[in-house]
Amino acid sequence: xxxxxxxxxxxxxxxxxxxxxxxxxxxxxxxxxxxxxxxxxxxxxxxxxxxxxxxxxxxxxxxxxxxxxxxxxxxxxxxxxxxxxxxxxxxxxxxxxxxxxxxxxxxxxxxxxxxxxxxxxxxxxxxxxxxxxxxxxxxxxxxxxxxxxxxxxxxxxxxxxxxxxxxxxxxxxxxxxxxxx
Amino acid sequence: xxxxxxxxxxxxxxxxxxxxxxxxxxxxxxxxxxxxxxxxxxxxxxxxxxxxxxxxxxxxxxxxxxxxxxxxxxxxxxxxxxxxxxxxxxxxxxxxxxxxxxxxxxxxxxxxxxxxxxxxxxxxxxxxxxxxxxxxxxxxxxxxxxxxxxxxxxxx
Numbered sequence: 001x002x003x004x005x006x007x008x009x010x011x012x013x014x015x016x017x018x019x020x021x022x023x024x025x026x027x028x029x030x031x032x033x034x035x036x037x038x039x040x041x042x043x044x045x046x047x048x049x050x051x052x053x054x055x056x057x058x059x060x061x062x063x064x065x066x067x068x069x070x071x072x073x074x075x076x077x078x079x080x081x082x083x084x085x086x087x088x089x090x091x092x093x094x095x096x097x098x099x100x101x102x103x104x105x106x107x108x109x110x111x112x113x114x115x116x117x118x119x120x121x122x123x124x125x126x127x128x129x130x131x132x133x134x135x136x137x138x139x140x141x142x143x144x145x146x147x148x149x150x151x152x153x154x155x156x157x158x159x160x161x162x163x164x165x166x167x168x169x170x171x172x173x174x175x176x177x178x179x180x181x
Numbered sequence: 182x183x184x185x186x187x188x189x190x191x192x193x194x195x196x197x198x199x200x201x202x203x204x205x206x207x208x209x210x211x212x213x214x215x216x217x218x219x220x221x222x223x224x225x226x227x228x229x230x231x232x233x234x235x236x237x238x239x240x241x242x243x244x245x246x247x248x249x250x251x252x253x254x255x256x257x258x259x260x261x262x263x264x265x266x267x268x269x270x271x272x273x274x275x276x277x278x279x280x281x282x283x284x285x286x287x288x289x290x291x292x293x294x295x296x297x298x299x300x301x302x303x304x305x306x307x308x309x310x311x312x313x314x315x316x317x318x319x320x321x322x323x324x325x326x327x328x329x330x331x332x333x334x335x336x337x
Contacts, residue, residue: 024277032191033191041192047277052214052249059220059225138291149291
């Protein structure tokens with residue numbers, strides 16, 4: 001590759017508008033604006049695009065992961081879908097055999113799973129950037145009352161629990177969607 | 182502007198895949214960026230509560246910036262039955278000095294807690310204009326809790 005993209009990959013959350021070509025003093029040459037909106041891109045458009053993209057980079061989730069706890073026949077959780085900044089997988093995989101670049105997951109007990117992420121990922125240009133989960137939001141599918149909580153045992157792991165909401169006992173075989181920042 | 186030579190703004194769409202940006206590629210960038218804008222959270226906030234009277238924001242990611250310097254103002258109630266937390270955001274400014282108040286529509290959250298604790302759940306109380314209000318309940322008792330390790334709140 002003959003150039004290196006400016007800045008770092010989105011998951012490092014270090015984006016600023018200048019990395020995308022924005023500048024507070026950006027201008028069109030000789031102040032001549034777009035001649036034909038169908039063929040030209042002006043400085044004011046790049047300025048907006050770069051600012052909005054850097055704002056989005058601040059808050060975009062790293063990944064939205066839907067998985068199934070396997071408790072009746074205890075086994076690693078089944079990762080059903082991953083929509084992530086590192087890629088998309090809509091065909092399921094076992095948590096103990098993740099495709100390259102996707103998180104692994106181990107079963108600790110009923111509705112108790114620990115996901116492990118890499119400490120660094122690489123973008124399509126070969127640029128690597130460090131990653132550590134910063135926050136988690138959880139949702140549970142099903143017709144029974146459940147509540148999910150999380151822990152961050154280490155900088156690269158997230159542990160998720162699902163409980164019966166009325167008793168506080170561990171659930172089992174629940175399907176969970178985890179959004180990770 | 183002629184392509185292949187010094188071509189400052191406004192630049193003309195076209196050229197090769199190595200040295201240009203085609204109209205089709207630019208159209209895809211625009212469509213995808215707008216789509217992402219429509220669905221992206223405006224802010225992600227992590228709040229910790231050591232006691233009924235000790236509440237703080239520990240992490241902040243917002244479309245206005247990253248870090249506590251960009252975080253919203255925090256207010257909280259301290260007594261039964263109201264242990265709610267209120268986040269009030271200042272106007273968001275982009276890098277060009279264009280300033281607009283965020284207008285929130287909803288928020289989702291999850292509680293971080295030790296394995297041994299009784300399960301707790303995030304409950305949104307209101308989200309509108311630039312203010313989000315929430316609390317945390319113990320699921321087994323349906324009572325608000327006065328301390329929690331952390332709660333992550335995503336705000337749209």
